Amino acid sequence: MSSALYRLGSWAFRARRTVVALWLVLLVVLGASAGLLQKGFDNSVSIPGTESQAALDQLKATFPQVSGASAQVLVLAPEGADVRADDVAATVRDAADAIADVEHVAAVSTPYIDPLTGDDLSGDAITGGSDDHRAALLTVTLDGPSTTVTDETKEELRAATAALAEALPDGWDATLGGELFASEFPGLTLTEALGVVVALVVLMLTLGSFVAAGMPLLNAILGVAVSMLLVVLSTAFTPVTSTTPMLALMLGLAVGIDYALFIVSRYRELLSEGLDPQEAAARSVATSGSAVVFAGLTVMIALVGLGVAGIPFLTTMGIAGAAAVGISVVVSLTMVPALLGFAGERLRPRPSRRARRAAAAGKAPAPSTTPTRASRFFAGWVNLAVAKPWVTIVVVLGAVVGLALPALNLRLALPDAGVLPESSSARVTYERISDHYGPGSNGPLIITGSVLTSDDPLGLAADLADEMRALPGVADVPLATPNESADTVIVQVVPESGPNDEETAELVQTIRDMRPELQERYDVDISVTGYTAVGIDVSAKLGAALLPFGIFVVGLSLVLLTMVFRSVAVPLKATLGYLLSVLAAFGVVTLVFEDGFAAEMLNVGRLGPVISFMPIILMGVLFGLAMDYEVFLVSRIREDYVHGRDARAAIRSGFAGSAKVVTAAAVIMIAVFFAFVPEGDVNIKPIALGLAVGVAVDAFLVRMTLVPAVLELLGDRAWWMPAWLDRALPSFDVEGEGLHRELSLAGWPGEGTAVAARGLELAPKADVATPIDLEVPERGVLVVDGPARAVTGLLLTLAGRVRPEGGDLKVDDLVLPERAATVRRRAAWLDARRGDARAVDAALREQPRVLVVDHAHHLHGNSHAGAALAAAAQQGTTLVLGTTAPDVLPPGVASTHLLTLPKGE
Template sequence: MSSFLYRLGRSMVRHRRAVVAVVLALLVALGAAAGFLQKGMDNSVSIPGTESQAALDRLAATFPEVSGSSAQILVVSPEGTSVRDEGVADAVRATTDVLAARDDVRGVQSPFTDTLTGDPVAAADADGLSDDDRAALVTVMMSGAGTEIPTAVKDEIADIVADLSTALPEGWTASVGGELYSSEFPTITVTEALGVGVALVVLILTLGSLVAAGLPLANALVGVGLAMALVLLATAVTPVNSSTPMLALMLGLAVGIDYALFIVARHRDQLRDGLDVEESIARATATSGSAVLFAGLTVMIALVGLGVAGIPFLTTMGVAGAVAVAVAVVVSVTLTPALLGFAGERVRPRPSRRARRAEARAAAHAAQGTAAQGPSALDPAVHAAADAAPAPAGTAPAPDAAASRGAHTEAPRTRADRFFAGWVQTVTRRPLVTIAAVLAVGTFLALPALDLRLALPNAGVLPESSQARQTYDRITEHYGAGANGPLIVTASILTSDDPLGLAEDIAAEMRALPGVADVPLSTPNASADTLIVQVVPEGGPTDEATADLVQDIRDQRDRLAAEYDIDIAVTGFTAVGIDVSAKLGAALLPFGIFVVGLSLVLLTMVFRSIAVPLKATFGYLLSVVAAFGVVAAVFENGIAADLLHVAKLGPVISFMPIVLMGVLFGLAMDYEVFLVSRIREEYVHGGDARAAIRSGFRGSAQVVTAAAVIMFSVFFFFVPEGDVNIKPIALGLAVGVFVDAFLVRMTLVPAVLELLGDKAWWMPRWLDRFLPSFDVEGEGLHAELALEGWPAAGTAIAARGLRVDERARLAPDVALDVPDGGVLVVDGPARAVTGLLLTLAGRVAPAGGDLKVGGLALPHRAGAVRRRVGWVDSRHADARAVEAALRENPHVLVVDAAHHLHGSARAGAALSAAQAAGTTLVLGTSGADVLPPGVTPTHRLSLTTIDAPTATSPAAAGVLR
């Protein structure tokens, strides 16, 4: 991967104009397509397999009047008056007549009109008024779900209610709310933009250059533009929740800035060390780009994993978020290198004052060595000149003696380096104390999570300025909280010969249940095959008592079936919300197992360790529960609620925990990879586990800190004015990122690694062989760069000090130099020959030494080598297999057991023709002269083995697998 990204980065620089043009063209094309084809957001909540959803689907066919969304109109009289005023009743009847005449209205339920006959009811005899006779509640039943009703229709109904309010006497009010108006589409405000402003400031402070700071922002904005266009385009083919683009926007901004920052920061570090611009961009794309790719992949997998809940709108949110992250990754490894190419030398850091002093001091010493009279290196004028002199463009400070000795002895070069050096020294001095302190703080933050409650939002959590929120509060005041979320109990009554009597009986059964405030409606449909009973709970839609009442009603199913021969079901907007919360709660455990298991596997692949993945997973869980705790403290307990503009205390959105777990998993892996991979890189190169902690931490801590601050800012500024659904998620992500970056990765991780020492990097050999390797540190690239220039051009196979897998029993230190079009004949014991040939063909990793085939280093480019090298085992094939392999035009063809083709003129002709055409041949035989006819070897290699078995033993005839 690092080799591929190295070539990609270099290509992006060389074709930077074309890259920018393609990206801009894509942005314009997708934006235009989204503008023309998008169908708007859809806030419908469908939960396949739940009782409430199934009952709602049945009602759509049998009782459509009550299956759609509904609006509530509340008329309130002034203090000291009564709503039982005939003039007011006439105004309300006129309004309900206008509403009932609309094609999009199924029916209207009013206290001043008989529900069954439609006849007027005298105000003095009206039922369904509030106990204080100051409020009348009208329910308007719409055709279709709320999300299917256009905004224009909602506005028209609101205008009709406004006309009613105008027609009422002075001091009377009429307002509209209810399920139809329970959600508002989110908008972007100036507050969210402040997060981007903070990100810019952090980037300038971190990178020290306005040009360098602008690149990650440009990368993120382009990525967000592409992602948002794709999300809007998706509305043309599938429903997309209004919270989905906000989540995609948050994630796209945060990871887009951070991913580009990691690449730009590595590029500047390499420029500081004197690397050429193009080479530095290619290497930064290969090393940091590999980590970006891995980190983005983990976020995407976790987001797509939200589909385990089995809730369509949540799956859509996860996929949209994953698309935003994928776009951010692709833009980071393509557009960022191109923009860095345009920036050129302008992002090269100026040498620090300390470096300029060292350079001036060295120059002064050199002058003293060549002239008897020269300025002293201790002369203050020399220091002043060094401090004042600007660094020439395109130059880097000369490495000092400490730097030349390796990373472990490099002195901190900047104030930030010195700070982080002191920090890691402090947290690793007494690792047990540090670990205990982190656990104590994490536990303290997590404790409020015990109070966390989940529910779907309703109009009660909208801003107080919203008319729907005002209506919700007034209904609560005059009718009780349950009137804002009545339940619908439905049953099939095909076998009943007295539908009206049965309706009264079931209503009486419902009234007898504890927690029921009222049963205002109990009626069969026109065909008398379906019964509905409207049940008003004592508690509000999101109260635990209401969820208990729903369960109590469902518990009556068997008794009512035996007594009345009916099968009841509970549905309605409130019951749907309760079922959503229950299903999401049940999905948390399997999703948590999925995420934790994925974390352990991926991190084990990356770090080749047992302890590091366990520590990282524990740190992730600590971050999650701490985020849950802070969200509960704010939204349930009211801590800092006014500061964060929380409209109403109570349960948070049902999908907050699972979304938070998925997103935070990926982000936590980001910091783990970028911090610990640098430490592992130092350990692999230096061998001292504890020294690697300090040098690796200093090398990555500043960038990880900047990335965490940026991500925290982007998320946090979505809280004060954010969408009611996004608020708790944004706060949870902000807290989770802060805890994970600073409490876990920057404090707990160094302490644990210090405590474990070399044991932190232990891994069973069998597991190391079994797991694939994900080279996020770019070790393969470093190996390739180290072998650059070897061997000479035109060499097909080159090896020096090559050692083959020990199972081949081959003596060490094989050396080869075979030119293009050459023929290498390898003879010796079958096991040894096969082992070497499999290694040359990229099928088995070499045990040591250097090996290049077709200019590609093994084992790092094994995949590419296998695509270019053909393989034929003549023990199980004939001349036709050789011809088939040559039709693939391999750069190298390896034929094992070629002595089996000794008498095949057809095979010999095919191999001779391939050699003449420039294909390099590698033939393994039992003897140097046992070859297919017509094949002329140019190179020979006779193998010796360690404890070679006899020719008749099974081991000698065996094939390495």
């Protein structure tokens, strides 16, 4: 990977104008497509496989009058007035008629009209008013779900409500709310921009240049623009909630800035070592870019893993977030080196004052041993962390556990109008209904069942209503009726508790537990549905998905980190640290949104349960971010350890080399996430706060404090890994060791050499103990003879099919094993025991740069095969032939180089 990224970075640096032009063209195309094809956001919540969803779908066919979205208009009288007054009743009836004429309105029920006869009611005959006779509630039923209701219909409902309020006597009021208006579309505010401002300040302090600081911001803005347009465009093909683009924006900004920061900071570091700009850009993309790819992939996999919950809107959010992260990775790997190409030498760090004075005097400056203020700070940090590692571990664990304890009281629910801003008409209506009708009136339940076998549907509906009234926790049963075809009955149940209260969830479960009893007594199979039941089922399904998702994320973490660090202890420690960060984030979110700590300062409108999908999204996103810091910090420590430092000394040197950038990246992440808290959408608020807290805990307490202490305790044991596991797992070279090796071998061998080996050690199965040295020119013919196992082992190694154990090996100027995939494409392999001249022809038709033929003696005497091989050598193909003896080659083929392998011991 590092080699491929090296070439990509070098190309993007050279072709910078082309890269920028391509991204701009893509933006224009996506913008035009999104504008023409987008269908708007869809805030419906579908939860396949749940009782409430199945019952709701059934009602759409059998009882459409009650299956559509609903709105509520509340008429409120001043203190001392009575909603039963005749003039008020007439005014409300006129308003109800006006509302009934609005498009998509199926029915309007008011306390002033008999629901069965349609006759006007007056005086004491009025039903449905509040007990204090100060409130009257109009319920507006629409002909479809909220997603089909147009903005024009909503505006007409608002206008009709405003006209009603105007027509009422002085001091009276009418407000509009209900399910249709229970959620608002999130939008950007200036507060979110503060995160970008903080990011710019941190970037300038870290990179020391306005030009360098602007690159990560420009990179992030481009990535966010592309991902947001893709989200909008995707509405043409699939339902997308309005929260989805906000999540993509938040993630795209954060990771886009951080990923570019890692590359730009490494670029400036390489410039300070004297490299020219193009080489520095290529190497920075190869090294930091490898870590960026790894970090981005982990976030993307975790976000796509949100699909394990089986909830479509959550799956869509995960895919959109993963796409935003993926785009940020691609932009960082292409746009950043292109921008570096435009900046050129301007980003080279200025020499110190001492170096400038020495240069002016014509002397070579003495190396400075004076550490910078930042390096002294981080050196003190790591020295404090590792001085008494057991103390550090206990203190950090105690602090994190203290933050996590409130999470024991974490409750989850879908948000309703009660969490909207206090100025919202829907919020006002919600609270007035709670005050005058009881909190359960904001979330009535619908009990439905098929009554095809009943000869008295009305009586059955009444019996079911009586059963519901007898249950504890039921405030009222205002409606119990069959549909027009008398095949389905509904019973509306108003709980005593609010939609998000635990008591309401318990009531729903109680009613569902009654199903066998009601089936036996009335021969009816009931289901519980409605807006409130749907929310309860969403929360339950998400809660059930947390454990499998957690196992998925933890398992993924262990596998990926083991691949990267070639260690057992480091992945276990990293995964435990991630879990600690998640629990701390849950605890702080509970402390703020349920217990009320700092709620007013953070503009939390109402205390109560946290949005249901907060835990699973936070776990997915924080997993990727935690892996970011683990990789960028620990990979530098491992790099120093691998290059010969003592394990404990490598902790200090590696920490000093990465802590500044990790700190800057974490501060930027925290700023971007926290900026979505004060004025953010109610769905995003707890997620944003949880991510900000999670990043802070993970970066500063876990990765930069707990990790050094644990590594100090483990010493060399931190990097132990069983040999069998090392062989079984693929290598993910995030430190760019492969690239460093390629660069070190760039001058070896000379031009025109096709195959070169120096001190080459084969895998043990080849049974060759002696290191091998050889050089074969282009168009040459290397003949290898000796024991069959040894010959085959060497040929498989030269063809890139088997990994060498040691030494240096190049085939077609490609270093092995680092470039094995490319070598396999350029070097054809043929086992002559299983082929003849036709197999030789087939292999040569691929025009390989190198043709490796094992057991070539099986072609002995085949003149056609010999002629084909000789012609291929003349045309530029290098031949590597394995045989039992050099004198049994195909006719016309003569070796230019002969290697005889010794027999094994």
